[in-house]
Amino acid sequence: MRAIQYAAPRSLSDAVAILQERGSKARILAGGTDLIVQVGENVRDVDTLVDGKRIPELMEISFDLVTGLTLGAAVPCYRIYEHPEIKSHYSGLVDSASIIGGTGIQGRASVGGNLCNSGPAGDTIPVLIAYSATARILGANGERTVAVEDFCTAPGRNILQPDELLVSIHFPAPPAHFGAAYLRFIPRNEMDIAVVGVGASLSLDEDGNIATARIALAAVAPKPLYAPEVGYFLQGKAPSTEVFAEAGDIARSLVTPISDMRGTAAHRKHLTGVLVRRALQRAFERARA
């Protein structure tokens, strides 16, 4: 690795001051499982790593049934899937956190880092969108909150300004009769990048019909893709395999995948339909439970 500089601020204000001083070549370091590799391979033009893991707000998990879940941007995956309240209330998030890399990666890698890495195939991003999660961003000019579906802009790029950092991700309190799930297709059972990934959520009304539904997809567009059309279609319908399959057909018509070594565009379109159906089915089973 070429020479870099390193700082480990203990407060948000110190971190923002460093980002402001260093400009666009400074980047927040969370788990480092993407960033350290990218710097080592000269894929990202970074000269200063600002370690976020000593800033309390970035390492915080807080939950209550009224306000929901706040997940610090640098919290590693294992703390998510070992957290009793996250396990019982946000099983779709657990789906994602438990399939990123292997155990060693999950010991460091964070959901906030996955979001800021902004890869089109990022495994946590679709489910964040399905949960209507929001990103809390802090910069030299203050704070702003952005819906996760508006965070990524292109492969590896996002809306963060050079002086800004992601503090945390906020998940609304889970409504009654609500379920979410993340499913991905990879050629083996684990340790691979999604050929297609689908995050789905739905809630049921008193009659058991679909009140709301949200679908987002990974690896089928230049950025994680929110597909509101699928949600509109599902609203008010009675949940069934046929309806979920139809939702998959709609999603298939929305995606614009590329062909690469992981799969052809046609294969990805096919997988989109299958995974949307299955992810909705799983979200539905959880909503009903």
Added chain:
Amino acid sequence: MATQIVSGKTAITATINGEARDWLCEPRQTLLEVLRDTLGLTGSKEGCSNGNCGACNVIMDGRLVNTCCVLAVEADETEITTVEGLATSDGLSTLQQNFIEGAGLQCGFCTPGFLVSTKALLDKNPNPTDEEIRWWLAGNLCRCTGYDKILSAIKKTIAETNAS
């Protein structure tokens, strides 16, 4: 600004295999590099340098990590177990002995990672199922054994630990 930005060599202190160690390193150095080249702990191997193979696995503050994806400066004030920490003065650990006896290795390059990763698993879950073992070890790649003999060595270790 209160926070220091480090560019040159920095003094880092950590507990490695129960011993207090300190070293000087630059921010660009990975923990793997420092373990091997500065501290002489060459058990941890550099396989892929990008988090895919697990040959550089150590246990850091109770969690399995890939040291090729950790900066040595990040290891300040941590507690680390490397493969060198598995054996005792009485000899190899049961797990290590069973890897040898059951041919859980051929070329041996991935073995330190498998041993450390398995230790992390058994510390947390002393009686894992086959599926749990395989899932846990998904981040450790072996191109020789086909994994089955690794699995039997681990299961033999579990059985022996339970019997003792």
